[in-house]
Amino acid sequence: MRVTALAGGVGGAKLADGLYRSPMINDLAVIVNIGDDFEHFGLTICPDLDTVCYTLAGIANPDTGWGQSEDTYAVIKTLERLGGPSWFKLGDKDIATHMERTRLLRARNRLSTVTAMLSRKWGIECCVLPASDDPVPTIVSTVEMGSLAFQEYFVKYQYQPQVVEFIFKNASKAQPAPGVLEAIEASDLIIFCPSNPWVSLDPILAIPGIREAVSSKRVIAISPIIGGKTVKGPAAKMFKELGIYPSALAVADHYRSLLEGILIDHADDALAGAIDRMGIKPLVTDTFMRHIPDRIRLAEEAIHFAKRNEQ
Ligand code: GDP
Numbered sequence: 240m241r242v243t244a245l246a247g248g249v250g251g252a253k254l255a256d257g258l259y260r261s262p263m264i265n266d267l268a269v270i271v272n273i274g275d276d277f278e279h280f281g282l283t284i285c286p287d288l289d290t291v292c293y294t295l296a297g298i299a300n301p302d303t304g305w306g307q308s309e310d311t312y313a314v315i316k317t318l319e320r321l322g323g324p325s326w327f328k329l330g331d332k333d334i335a336t337h338m339e340r341t342r343l344l345r346a347r348n349r350l351s352t353v354t355a356m357l358s359r360k361w362g363i364e365c366c367v368l369p370a371s372d373d374p375v376p377t378i379v380s381t382v383e384m385g386s387l388a389f390q391e392y393f394v395k396y397q398y399q400p401q402v403v404e405f406i407f408k409n410a411s412k413a414q415p416a417p418g419v420l421e422a423i424e425a426s427d428l429i430i431f432c433p434s435n436p437w438v439s440l441d442p443i444l445a446i447p448g449i450r451e452a453v454s455s456k457r458v459i460a461i462s463p464i465i466g467g468k469t470v471k472g473p474a475a476k477m478f479k480e481l482g483i484y485p486s487a488l489a490v491a492d493h494y495r496s497l498l499e500g501i502l503i504d505h506a507d508d509a510l511a512g513a514i515d516r517m518g519i520k521p522l523v524t525d526t527f528m529r530h531i532p533d534r535i536r537l538a539e540e541a542i543h544f545a546k547r548n549e550q
Contacts, residue, residue: 377408501522
C-alpha cells in the first residue's frame with residue numbers, strides 16, 4: 240500500500256516510525272510541519288523535520304522523543320556561562336545537524352533537497368518532505384504577550400500564555416515542496432498522525448494546494464487527544480483556550496470535511512457514536528504508543544481499518 244503521512248514532531252514521528260517499520264506499506268512519504276522552524280545563532284533549526292528523521296533513523300532520544308540519543312550539552316552549557324541565550328536546549332550532536340543544514344541551505348540548496356541529503360546520510364529509506372521550501376512561520380497570538388514567534392511561545396514561555404489565534408505567516412504565498420503533491424496524489428491512503436491539530440497539521444494544510452490534494456483522497460486520522468488530555472504538549476490547552484472542549488470528538492470535528500475515519504482510544508469509547516453520526520468512522524483501540532511495537536501495531540491497525548472500510 241502507498242501511504243502519505245502528515246506529521247508534526249514527537250507524536251507524529253512515533254506513528255510515522257510504525258508506518259516505516261511495517262511490511263504492509265511498500266511506499267511511504269512523510270510530509271512534515273515547518274511552522275516551528277526558526278533561526279537561532281544564525282542556524283536554521285527545523286525541530287519537526289529533525290524529530291521525524293531522528294526517529295526514523297533510530298537515533299532519537301528515547302526519553303524526550305526529540306533530540307538525539309546519548310547527546311551531550313557542552314556547547315549550550317558553555318554558552319550559558321558566557322551569558323548567551325540558552326532557553327532552547329540544543330545538544331551537541333543536534334547542533335551538528337543545524338550547522339550542516341545551514342551550510343547546505345547557504346549553498347543554495349532547497350530545504351527539501353537538504354532534507355533528502357541528510358535523510359540519506361541517516362540511512363532513512365522513505366521520503367521525508369518538508370511541507371514547503373518557503374518559510375511559513377507559525378505566530379501565536381496570545382492574551383498576555385501579544386504575538387509570539389512559535390518557539391518563544393512553546394519553549395521560552397513553556398506554552399503558558401493564553402492563545403487567541405494562530406497565524407501561519409506567508410502561508411498563502413508558499414508553495415508545496417517538490418514531491419509533496421505528487422506523493423499525495425500517488426497514495427492509496429493519507430494518514431494524519433497523532434500530532435497537534437493546531438500547530439502541527441494545520442500549518443501543513445494551510446499551504447495552498449495541500450488541503451485540496453488531501454481532500455480528494457481517503458484520509459484516516461489518529462487522535463492525539465486521549466481521555467480529554469494530550470500525551471504531551473499543549474493541544475488540549477489550545478482547544479480549551481479557543482473555546483472547544485478537548486476530546487477525540489473535537490479532533491474529528493476539526494478535520495471533519497477531510498476524514499473517512501479516526502482511531503480513538505479505549506478511554507474515548509463513549510465518543511464513538513457521536514463521531515459516527517458526524518459521518519466519520521471511528522475505530523476504538525489502544526492509541527498510546529509506549530514502545531516501538533506499539534507504533535507498528537497502531538500503524539497496522541490504521542491500515543487494516545482503511546482496508547475494511549474499502550470493502
Ligand atoms: P510536537 O511538534 O513535538 O508537539 O509533536 P506533534 O504535534 O507531532 O505531537 C504532539 C501530539 O502528539 C500531542 O497532542 C500528544 O498528545 C500526541 N501524542 C504523543 N504521543 C502519543 C501517543 O503515543 N498516542 C497518541 N494518540 N498521541 C500521542
